[in-house]
Amino acid sequence: MRIAVIGLGIIGGSLCKAFREYTGHYVMGYNRTAAVAQRALELGAVHEICTPEALKTADVIYLCLYPQAAVNFVKQYHDCIRPGCIVTDAAGIKTAICSQLKALAEEYGFIFVGSHPMAGKERSGFEVSEASLFNGASYILVPCGAPRMAVDTLKKLALEIGFTMTPETTPEEHDRMIAFTSQLPHVLACAYVMSPQCPNHKGYSAGSYRDVSRVARINETLWSELFLENREPLTAELDTLIENLTAIRNQISGGNQEKLKALLRKGRKIKEALGE
Amino acid sequence: MRIAVIGLGIIGGSLCKAFREYTGHYVMGYNRTAAVAQRALELGAVHEICTPEALKTADVIYLCLYPQAAVNFVKQYHDCIRPGCIVTDAAGIKTAICSQLKALAEEYGFIFVGSHPMAGKERSGFEVSEASLFNGASYILVPCGAPRMAVDTLKKLALEIGFTMTPETTPEEHDRMIAFTSQLPHVLACAYVMSPQCPNHKGYSAGSYRDVSRVARINETLWSELFLENREPLTAELDTLIENLTAIRNQISGGNQEKLKALLRKGRKIKEALGE
Numbered sequence A, B: 001m002r003i004a005v006i007g008l009g010i011i012g013g014s015l016c017k018a019f020r021e022y023t024g025h026y027v028m029g030y031n032r033t034a035a036v037a038q039r040a041l042e043l044g045a046v047h048e049i050c051t052p053e054a055l056k057t058a059d060v061i062y063l064c065l066y067p068q069a070a071v072n073f074v075k076q077y078h079d080c081i082r083p084g085c086i087v088t089d090a091a092g093i094k095t096a097i098c099s100q101l102k103a104l105a106e107e108y109g110f111i112f113v114g115s116h117p118m119a120g121k122e123r124s125g126f127e128v129s130e131a132s133l134f135n136g137a138s139y140i141l142v143p144c145g146a147p148r149m150a151v152d153t154l155k156k157l158a159l160e161i162g163f164t165m166t167p168e169t170t171p172e173e174h175d176r177m178i179a180f181t182s183q184l185p186h187v188l189a190c191a192y193v194m195s196p197q198c199p200n201h202k203g204y205s206a207g208s209y210r211d212v213s214r215v216a217r218i219n220e221t222l223w224s225e226l227f228l229e230n231r232e233p234l235t236a237e238l239d240t241l242i243e244n245l246t247a248i249r250n251q252i253s254g255g256n257q258e259k260l261k262a263l264l265r266k267g268r269k270i271k272e273a274l275g276e
Helices: A010-022 A034-042 A067-080 A095-108 A148-160 A171-192 A207-216 A220-229 A231-254 A257-273 B010-022 B034-042 B067-080 B095-108 B148-160 B171-192 B207-216 B220-229 B231-254 B257-273
Strands: A002-006 A026-030 A060-063 A086-089 A111-118 A138-142 B002-006 B026-030 B060-063 B086-089 B111-118 B138-142
Touching: A002 A010, A010 A026, A010 A148, A026 A034, A060 A067, A060 A148, A067 A086, A067 A095, A067 A220, A086 A095, A086 A148, A095 A111, A095 A171, A095 A220, A111 A148, A111 A171, A138 A148, A138 A171, A171 A207, A171 A220, A171 A231, A171 B171, A171 B207, A171 B231, A171 B257, A207 B171, A207 B207, A207 B257, A220 A231, A220 B257, A231 A257, A231 B171, A231 B231, A257 B171, A257 B207, A257 B220, B002 B010, B010 B026, B010 B148, B026 B034, B060 B067, B060 B148, B067 B086, B067 B095, B067 B220, B086 B095, B086 B148, B095 B111, B095 B171, B095 B220, B111 B148, B111 B171, B138 B148, B138 B171, B171 B207, B171 B220, B171 B231, B220 B231, B231 B257
Parallel strands: A002 A026, A002 A060, A060 A086, A086 A111, B002 B026, B002 B060, B060 B086, B086 B111
Antiparallel strands: A111 A138, B111 B138
């Protein structure tokens, strides 16, 4: 298949490298900053730099841009997307984006399937992309009424490059889950390192500090957009977390060991029930 | 040196294995449940099971028990601790414990130095102990006025078994730092997994979920004791965290992207300034 990857950051760059490393598909890469696409070409991460003309030949297009930028790209280049082409995104939120891309797909005759590769690092950009980024990860599909064949094509491609799970869901359910699994830990990491003790932690910390603070090195432009596009589910998760933290805080402050133990036990049992 | 390790859980067990693996010191191990000490002997993790008689020959004693249990052990066996013997603990809190052990040291003529090996896992018990647990970790020393020679002896032993940092501090400063670096992430993990979304996370999660929830599999008996012995610093950290979470939550809820970005940027810059 002829694959176009739009945006060569950590996700787009890793998709290119993975398709080159693990499959025989033809890979075209586009990046707004041309030097990055040039670098991808030199490294062999893409077969060619994706021009508007080349885009017309793509069977599958992966939009790996910030959410609204992905929508804008399609608005700008819709006449370079051939009818029947499968277009997918990689955005971390779905409700706000899928409706726009689905409407554009219906208007211009391509097929849109939402997707979210559940992989990343605490750094961003092409330089940290790698073919193995998706090994063992989950590729969430949000079909939005697309033909079965298109969804299955994306599933097959995902499995070829290392993903091992391909759950399907609705935009709304995706956003509720992601608010908890991904967005909440990012908010937490930022709030956590704001403690006055943080700058002096060295020598006094180990795995717990490292794990909670890891993603505090956040790309605030991207994540503020993601958070605001998912305002209600994320606010609900934050309220739940603050409520549960406050409940534990009050038992510590009040010195009630039995009630404190009961709350901690509740957490342990949830984690154990998941077999983790 | 003749080393006695009291309590063969993950920390005590790992100390035994590390002294056996990396040093030539003679290692004696005691455990309340005798079968565990027997297993340690069979595995070669100790040279002998530590009896009250053997304890009298120890140059250094590591108390690897729950905090109050460590104090109780010394009260019970003080006549088996020879004068001049260096006794240290491994408790995760210091203010409440060091004062008691220092008083016992003065009463019975041994030397007490508080310590806290900053290592662990999300599982506990001898079965998960390992010689390499302390590789690259920090061994916090709380001298409490002990002779320099005793502090240096413990530092040297720590470096022999893989620790790479040996900061010295007061009980109070230790407890303020640990409230942030270790206790707060444990409270957080428990509160985090209490979200109604948690049981359904599989397929919708990646590293962020894994990292924040990791230590939710908590030993609630040990940690409720640690939290309550460190009530004031931990409550203060929780209040700070809840305040910072609420500030971010309010900008998300209010849809103010510039103010939200500024808060996230603040987190990123703290993390970056630490070179992490």
